[in-house]
Amino acid sequence: xxxxxxxxxxxxxxxxxxxxxxxxxxxxxxxxxxxxxxxxxxxxxxxxxxxxxxxxxxxxxxxx
Numbered sequence: 065x066x067x068x069x070x071x072x073x074x075x076x077x078x079x080x081x082x083x084x085x086x087x088x089x090x091x092x093x094x095x096x097x098x099x100x101x102x103x104x105x106x107x108x109x110x111x112x113x114x115x116x117x118x119x120x121x122x123x124x125x126x127x128x
Contacts, residue, residue, distance in 0.1 A: 068093075071125035072118075 069075050077085045077092075086092045099105070106113050 071121035 065073075065076055075084075079085050084092070084096065105116050107116060
């Protein structure tokens, strides 16, 4: 996404199955490529993983 993805906004590169359409492509943002799956990030299920990602977005969102 030009200028980066704002917190709380769905990435334009996700397909209908919530998979990255540019995974492994050189255009994939470095921040995405730097995310390494771990138990804390993934949790027990998709809901927990999405909650973790939402928390990270909230913690790193610009303060206005």
